[in-house]
Amino acid sequence: MHWSTDIWVWIAVFFTLSVYTFLWKDNPLYKFAESVTVGIGMGFGVVQWWNLSVVDRFWVPLTTRGTIGLVLIIPAIMGLMMVTRIVPRFAWMSRYALAFSIGAGSGFMLPRAIQASILQQLYATMLPINISWTGLMVNLFIVVGTLAGLIYFFFSKEHKGVFGGIANIGIWFLMVGFGATFGYTVMARLSLLIGRVLFILRDFLGMHLF
């Protein structure tokens, strides 16, 4: 066992163990780690925002692309209007920038939602159902499951009779789907836990496990 001599590894281990103290109860060590990550994250965000957005996407085009770049002054003025939210008396001016972003965003989403979330999904659901393994055990399940799931989410009609029966099948599919998602999430979290434990054992304690 060779303990790491890298100060950064020691710092990372300190914070890793500090976070794990939360398993006992909320305590100052955990709160310390929490406030450090909030501050570091904010500092990281500020620096990246300055370099990637302000400099690369605003200042450089503004000063190098001539008239096309100068047009960026218009959204900059709208952006400044958004900042008026800080002063309650002028906060209404931020509505112009919000209106531009929300309006354009909604218009942007409208055809794309139809295309990606509706048409493409319907297209992928229209599968051939025939007497074969794929036809029965894959395609039939997908068609029935999707339709039954959709019927379950249709609340304008009471879930009774045949309609209720199909909605009930939808619940079964949704439950299996949620179970699969839960199981998958558990394994992803366990994988992260293994990663942290290996970091302590290998990088910090220098243990050669495999």
Add this chain to the structure above:
Amino acid sequence: MFWKKKVPLLIVFIMGFVMAVQYFVPSDFSKKFYDTYIDWAIVIGIFGGVLGFFSFFRVHIHKVSKQAPNWQFSLISILCALLMIIAALLGGRGSGSLFMKLFLYTSAAINATVFSLLAFYISSAAYRAFRARSTQALALLLAAVIMMLGRVPIGDSISFWTAWGWPSINEISQWILNVPNLAAKRAIILGVGLGSLLMSLKIILGIERTYLGSE
């Protein structure tokens, strides 16, 4: 009223309509318009960032100045944020710089650990969620257990029935993921798609106005 409410609604309608139409018009002008919109949206977003940073510093400076409970942790957050900015100013932000090391060995390590912490809490959540009180809850339980076993080598090791030509736990878990799970997700995606479509229409037509605020 006109400047504070009607003009913003008009801007929403015009921008929403133009952006929706732009998608269906495959021309150079349309593409240029779209690119310009993206550039403008980024510039407006820059000032949204200003609001976010202002809010962060205002909240924490207020806590420190008022010496509110746990104000010391707010001070730590402020100092760490300033430390990152100073580190970037002095040493740049390339790989191996102090800025990147601070990020990787503190924030990235803490975030990964917080997510791994959920491995413990998710177990107690699973106990509450998975108590098979109905056949449908049993379906959820079985799907989750099969999925978990299917992701690790022991899943295949205990699949003794493969000798009779039946699918292993790994194969069953893959089928659950690709078939019933896909069907359920597709129903949800279709529902979300219809919902976002309606919400977009309501915003463009001025029916949904909550973004304008209360005044």
